[in-house]
Amino acid sequence: MTRRRPAARASFALAALLLAVPPAFAHPHVFITSAVSLQIASGEVTNISVRWTFDELFSGMVIADYDKGKKGSFTGEEAAALKKGAFDNLKNYHYFLALFVDGKQRELPRIEEFKPSIEGGRLVYSFSLPLSLDVPASGRELRLTIYDDTYYVAFDKMLPSDVAIEGDGSASGTVAIVKTKVKAQWPGQFMPDQILVRLAKG
Amino acid sequence: MAVLLALVAGLSARGLAAQDHGKAQVELAPASLAAIEEGRGLIPQGGEFLLYRWDVFPSVLVFDLSSFVVQDRMFSRLAFFLEKRGYRGRLLTDAQLAGKHGWNAHDYGAEGLASFFSKAAASGFRLDAEELALRDIALREGIVVRSGPAFAPGAGAVLSICRSSSKYERILLLAHESYHGIFFCSSDYRDLCESAWAAAPEAERSFVSRLLAALGYDETAHELAVNEYQAYLLQQPAASLPAYFERVSKLLSDDPNAPDISQVLPGLERDEAELQRFLESRYSISAGGQAAARAAGGG
Numbered sequence A: 001m002t003r004r005r006p007a008a009r010a011s012f013a014l015a016a017l018l019l020a021v022p023p024a025f026a027h028p029h030v031f032i033t034s035a036v037s038l039q040i041a042s043g044e045v046t047n048i049s050v051r052w053t054f055d056e057l058f059s060g061m062v063i064a065d066y067d068k069g070k071k072g073s074f075t076g077e078e079a080a081a082l083k084k085g086a087f088d089n090l091k092n093y094h095y096f097l098a099l100f101v102d103g104k105q106r107e108l109p110r111i112e113e114f115k116p117s118i119e120g121g122r123l124v125y126s127f128s129l130p131l132s133l134d135v136p137a138s139g140r141e142l143r144l145t146i147y148d149d150t151y152y153v154a155f156d157k158m159l160p161s162d163v164a165i166e167g168d169g170s171a172s173g174t175v176a177i178v179k180t181k182v183k184a185q186w187p188g189q190f191m192p193d194q195i196l197v198r199l200a201k202g
Numbered sequence B: 001m002a003v004l005l006a007l008v009a010g011l012s013a014r015g016l017a018a019q020d021h022g023k024a025q026v027e028l029a030p031a032s033l034a035a036i037e038e039g040r041g042l043i044p045q046g047g048e049f050l051l052y053r054w055d056v057f058p059s060v061l062v063f064d065l066s067s068f069v070v071q072d073r074m075f076s077r078l079a080f081f082l083e084k085r086g087y088r089g090r091l092l093t094d095a096q097l098a099g100k101h102g103w104n105a106h107d108y109g110a111e112g113l114a115s116f117f118s119k120a121a122a123s124g125f126r127l128d129a130e131e132l133a134l135r136d137i138a139l140r141e142g143i144v145v146r147s148g149p150a151f152a153p154g155a156g157a158v159l160s161i162c163r164s165s166s167k168y169e170r171i172l173l174l175a176h177e178s179y180h181g182i183f184f185c186s187s188d189y190r191d192l193c194e195s196a197w198a199a200a201p202e203a204e205r206s207f208v209s210r211l212l213a214a215l216g217y218d219e220t221a222h223e224l225a226v227n228e229y230q231a232y233l234l235q236q237p238a239a240s241l242p243a244y245f246e247r248v249s250k251l252l253s254d255d256p257n258a259p260d261i262s263q264v265l266p267g268l269e270r271d272e273a274e275l276q277r278f279l280e281s282r283y284s285i286s287a288g289g290q291a292a293a294r295a296a297g298g299g
Helices: A006-018 A056-066 A076-086 A088-096 B018-024 B033-038 B068-082 B110-123 B129-140 B167-185 B187-199 B202-214 B222-234 B238-252 B261-283 B289-295
Strands: A030-041 A044-054 A097-101 A104-106 A112-119 A122-134 A140-146 A153-155 A163-167 A171-179 A193-201 B049-054 B060-065 B106-109 B144-147 B150-153 B157-162
Touching: A030 A140, A030 A171, A030 B167, A044 A056, A044 A140, A056 A076, A056 A112, A056 A122, A056 B167, A056 B238, A056 B289, A076 A088, A076 A112, A076 B167, A088 A097, A097 A122, A122 A140, A153 B238, A163 A171, A163 A193, B033 B049, B033 B060, B033 B167, B033 B289, B060 B068, B060 B167, B068 B106, B068 B110, B068 B129, B068 B157, B106 B110, B106 B167, B110 B129, B110 B144, B110 B150, B129 B144, B129 B157, B157 B167, B167 B187, B167 B222, B167 B289, B187 B222, B187 B261, B202 B222, B202 B238, B202 B261, B222 B261, B238 B261
Parallel strands: A030 A153, A030 A163, B060 B157
Antiparallel strands: A030 A044, A044 A122, A097 A104, A097 A140, A112 A122, A140 A193, A171 A193, B049 B060, B106 B157, B144 B150
């Protein structure tokens, strides 16, 4: 037996994340329904907007803590407190996002425009990832995996209709939901889905 | 505030390793789950965990570890040895554990701990400092006892959460783990769970077994399956049970032989109600634990 130092374990974990190979020993306690939209302007993908709707139990805990007076909405001050208390920590999990462009993983852009809201009694997070990604004549392939590699959070399976492409028409795209290509660690392991957008100029 | 943290203050897990464990004779004060999950106690510089004794079940110890890394060092090998599909019964080396996450929280009873430490002793397997610290604490608390060169089950259990998890994660995780603590320590409750499982329709058992397998558990380990079955039933308030199982049933969407959730949900709700009645009447414990109380705005 060899003894492995903690740093080695951490680097293995990082490598696993960068390769989007989820260790994925599952134990889901929180559920999120996702919707994504890509904004296109002047032949570029300029933004990816993400919207997460949480399950009732998690929503109930967070809303009880931050919606003082049970108004059904968050004031600016409450939203800021919520961001600090129940969103910023997700940086440690790469916000559960992995972005690939033409097969290569991209570092996530800075998360902007975080806005929490309450809809139908459920907590909703909206935020955006500003991009400047041109779409050449040869086209682009963009893949986005929304996945918690510790599997504390389970993301609902997405449909192509959960992904919108909006903008000035200077580029277009087709959307598919595909399985990630990872090696299963045990028989019957659940594999996360990945959003695949094939972009074409014009 | 109730006195919560008992302990091991100032001593890192490495400081508690084999030769030093005698220095850690600190009495553990009982703490409520609400107090534990709040994580108010500071883990000292260089320390790796705080340890609590659950006030409702004093033979259940709760580790609050400083990070996933530390938690993995203390519990991952144990998780693979006792629970993980495709690995159970094997002591994985550090190299084999590389890149594999254990769980975000853990639970082990006296029998499991005894078998793990016995196997390590019999095979001359060199455990990490954190695992030795766990062994020594389990010995000190009588959760395992020495039996010649091996270890035999005593009484009690250990649970763990860690500081890498957010406040809400800790609440939800500890709600789940606490039912394991009850299962390990109450033979009456364990018997009730066994009888509920045995009486459940075949489709319900098949659904739960397939779900556990999809989640990475070795579903063929009978007691493990029954233990997880009851914890998944009770970890949320009864009203949230249908939504929870409808969502996790999507993990079985690629399994053509998995029973449909609509077929098994009535049985799951019936079993949850039976277990819940027992826990309420015997221990005044509700389904969903602090998660339910907080979601209702009363936590």
